[in-house]
Amino acid sequence: MLRLLVENGVADSEDITRVLHALGKHPGQDQSAKVRAVQVLVEHGMDDSADIARVLGALARCPGPNLAGEVRALESMVENGMDAEAVARVLRVLGECPEQDLASKARAVRSMASEGMEAEDIERSIRGH
Numbered sequence: 001m002l003r004l005l006v007e008n009g010v011a012d013s014e015d016i017t018r019v020l021h022a023l024g025k026h027p028g029q030d031q032s033a034k035v036r037a038v039q040v041l042v043e044h045g046m047d048d049s050a051d052i053a054r055v056l057g058a059l060a061r062c063p064g065p066n067l068a069g070e071v072r073a074l075e076s077m078v079e080n081g082m083d084a085e086a087v088a089r090v091l092r093v094l095g096e097c098p099e100q101d102l103a104s105k106a107r108a109v110r111s112m113a114s115e116g117m118e119a120e121d122i123e124r125s126i127r128g129h
Contacts, residue, residue, distance in 0.1 A: 001020070012049075023035065023038065025056075025060055030065055034056060034067065036071050038056070041055060044079065046078070051084030057088070058087070058089075061092060062091065062095045069106035073090075073107075076111075076113035090113075090119050094109065094126065108125070
């Protein structure tokens with residue numbers, strides 16, 4: 001993890017600490033998915049530790065221990081140019097979904113993000129279903 005952060009521009013010790021602290025919150029959740037989320041974020045140019053921590057905090061609000069679908073949705077959003085605030089907003093909406101609906105909603109987010117929909121429209125769509 002340290003190497004990944006440093007190689008992608010997160011080299012300050014305070015920034016690294018902020019990211020590691022955010023990763024350590026909610027230990028009952030899928031740590032490998034959260035590590036994958038950090039990898040996706042930094043590999044797509046997100047090197048502000050506050051932004052990474054914001055996204056991880058929103059991801060942690062998603063119900064259930066498995067976050068793989070949400071991380072795939074996050075990846076689609078980042079690949080399609082959404083900034084940290086937009087990604088976090090959509091993840092917070094997913095976090096409001098009942099666990100049984102989460103997988104289908106995460107797939108819908110992936111699809112909408114890959115089609116270039118804006119975060120506000122994705123939020124509205126997820127809340128409307």
